[in-house]
Amino acid sequence: MNEKIKKIVIVGGGTAGWMTAARLSKAFTKELCEIHLIESPDIPTVGVGEATIPHVRHFNTALEIDDDEFVKHTQGTFKLGIEFVGWGKPGERYMHAFGDLGRDMLNLHFHHFWQKMHAQGKAEPFGAYSYNTAAAYQNRFMRSIEAGNSPLSNITYAYQFDANLYADFLRDYALKRGVTRTEATVAQVNLNANDGFISGVSLNSGEQITGDFFVDCSGFKALLIDKALGVDFVDWSEYLPCDRAWAVACENKGELKPYTQSIAQPAGWQWRIPLQHRTGNGHVFSSKFMAEDEAREILLNNLDGKALAEPRLLKFKAGKREKFWHKNCVAIGLSSGFLEPLESTSIHLIQTAIDRLLAHFPDRNCDPTVTAHYNENTHREYDSVRDFLILHYHVNQRDDSDFWRYCRNMKIPDTLKARIDLFRASGQIYCSKDDLFSAVSWVEVLLGQNITPQSYHPLVDSMAESDIALRLERIKGVVDASVEHTSKHAEYIQRTCAAKN
Numbered sequence: 001m002n003e004k005i006k007k008i009v010i011v012g013g014g015t016a017g018w019m020t021a022a023r024l025s026k027a028f029t030k031e032l033c034e035i036h037l038i039e040s041p042d043i044p045t046v047g048v049g050e051a052t053i054p055h056v057r058h059f060n061t062a063l064e065i066d067d068d069e070f071v072k073h074t075q076g077t078f079k080l081g082i083e084f085v086g087w088g089k090p091g092e093r094y095m096h097a098f099g100d101l102g103r104d105m106l107n108l109h110f111h112h113f114w115q116k117m118h119a120q121g122k123a124e125p126f127g128a129y130s131y132n133t134a135a136a137y138q139n140r141f142m143r144s145i146e147a148g149n150s151p152l153s154n155i156t157y158a159y160q161f162d163a164n165l166y167a168d169f170l171r172d173y174a175l176k177r178g179v180t181r182t183e184a185t186v187a188q189v190n191l192n193a194n195d196g197f198i199s200g201v202s203l204n205s206g207e208q209i210t211g212d213f214f215v216d217c218s219g220f221k222a223l224l225i226d227k228a229l230g231v232d233f234v235d236w237s238e239y240l241p242c243d244r245a246w247a248v249a250c251e252n253k254g255e256l257k258p259y260t261q262s263i264a265q266p267a268g269w270q271w272r273i274p275l276q277h278r279t280g281n282g283h284v285f286s287s288k289f290m291a292e293d294e295a296r297e298i299l300l301n302n303l304d305g306k307a308l309a310e311p312r313l314l315k316f317k318a319g320k321r322e323k324f325w326h327k328n329c330v331a332i333g334l335s336s337g338f339l340e341p342l343e344s345t346s347i348h349l350i351q352t353a354i355d356r357l358l359a360h361f362p363d364r365n366c367d368p369t370v371t372a373h374y375n376e377n378t379h380r381e382y383d384s385v386r387d388f389l390i391l392h393y394h395v396n397q398r399d400d401s402d403f404w405r406y407c408r409n410m411k412i413p414d415t416l417k418a419r420i421d422l423f424r425a426s427g428q429i430y431c432s433k434d435d436l437f438s439a440v441s442w443v444e445v446l447l448g449q450n451i452t453p454q455s456y457h458p459l460v461d462s463m464a465e466s467d468i469a470l471r472l473e474r475i476k477g478v479v480d481a482s483v484e485h486t487s488k489h490a491e492y493i494q495r496t497c498a499a500k501n
């Protein structure tokens with residue numbers, strides 16, 4: 001038997017560090033494995049990851065966190081999807097809503113039936129058949145209730161929260177479960193001469209911290225995986241050219257929306273994330289196509305309410321590590337790669353990395369077969385999210401800037417090209433088990449950005465048109481009745497999980 005790992009050292013106390021510490025401290029008792037987290041008082045966290053996707057609820061379930069307590073502590077709100085404004089053409093908008101849309105029939109996706117009827121003016125807009133879209137546009141939200149077959153029995157939602165409060169919440173959770181925390185800056189990473197494994201880190205105080213296994217959560221610095229172990233970065237900026245973001249919070253204005261907004265701008269896009277106490281905003285842009293000052297101006301001119309601080313500039317590059325796990329170190333969070341927050345996927349990638357680490361949990365020798373399997377799976381996940389993000393940029397019909405023309409004409413990965421071509425030719429969409437986003441998500445974006453298939457599936461014609469019309473009408477009726485029954489988002493939060501101040 002190989003020796004068991006007795007001590008894990010996590011370097012970094014941002015969202016990735018504290019999510020990892022919290023989840024590992026739930027999985028291991030202190031006797032089984034000690035967990036030690038080091039965070040620097042001098043190097044700030046990114047502090048902007050505020051929107052999530054529904055899978056994050058599994059993370060909370062694994063930690064046995066109470067939903068209401070969590071939302072209260074993080075000034076959280078609920079999220080039914082993301083509204084994309086101006087991504088197809090200026091002036092257009094669509095919702096990438098979570099959850100079901102319509103109802104599949106004859107083993108075919110709903111959108112085939114919708115397409116036939118819509119082409120004849122006999123169907124409502126696609127989003128009208130989604131409970132989440134309809135509820136979002138009326139600023140309504142509630143969690144699932146017992147309601148038979150109605151959409152109310154299975155409402156798919158995520159959270160929007162204050163990133164700093166989220167890290168604080170998880171820090172408290174992890175410390176209560178025995179995680180050791182050291183506040184110091186790592187000055188040096190020490191490697192074993194014989195196998196190149198990490199033996200420990202030296203802090204700027206002179207203290208040495210040793211361990212059996214290391215998690216690099218040091219953010220873009222990638223102190224362990226890159227600086228110490230020399231694992232290269234795979235650059236994806238040719239596909240995802242945005243490399244900067246200005247971020248600023250502003251006062252809330254108007255009704256509390258249960259969704260994130262992504263608004264296309266001439267050289268990128270702007271996010272709006274409504275929280276209980278403020279709205280998070282950011283302008284993601286490509287410095288090749290726009291100067292920093294101009295991008296800052298655009299953000300400040302497009303806030304819903306008064307800015308609460310000076311905007312902060314963040315720099316990044318799209319891409320991933322060549323290996324996410326190397327020797328006795330796994331990179332989690334921004335040290336492992338960066339995919340811009342267009343579909344709020346980074347926190348999710350942290351979550352799945354932690355789950356995958358637990359599933360592949362090694363002995364001290366970190367068998368290369370195990371690490372290779374971990375890396376393969378993580379690559380597939382990253383590649384699939386990358387394709388979904390590129391899709392939004394590529395299938396645009398904007399002609400108002402060089403940025404959008406570049407995105408429309410740029411070379412895209414073959415995997416994505418194959419998917420778009422298949423959809424255009426036949427309306428078919430395929431998803432593999434590695435895909436984070438479902439067929440419904442792909443179709444919402446494709447149709448939302450005016451990519452219409454040449455034809456619908458031939459089997460649709462085996463159902464009488466009157467029958468299809470009746471079914472569409474019924475689905476919409478159920479959606480509308482369900483939304484009618486749903487509370488206003490702000491009232492719901494007030495009633496169940498309002499933050500204390």
Ligand SMILES: Cc1cc2nc3c(=O)[nH]c(=O)nc-3n(C[C@H](O)[C@H](O)[C@H](O)COP(=O)(O)OP(=O)(O)OC[C@H]3O[C@@H](n4cnc5c(N)ncnc54)[C@H](O)[C@@H]3O)c2cc1C
Pocket residue numbers: 011012013014015016017038039040041042043044045046047048049050051052163184185186187217218219220221223245247282314316332333334335341344345346347348
């Ligand atoms: C503009 C932007 C918007 C984003 N929006 C979203 C979003 O809406 N949804 C989403 O899911 N994700 C989003 N993300 C990503 C999300 O913010 C990150 O995935 C998440 O915050 C994890 O960051 P991290 O913990 O890896 O790194 P960081 O937050 O940078 O934390 C790094 C930690 O490492 C420590 N550290 C660094 N060097 C040392 C050292 N030498 N010694 C000791 N400690 C050290 C720092 O002190 C810090 O504690 C966004 C990212 C950006 C850039």
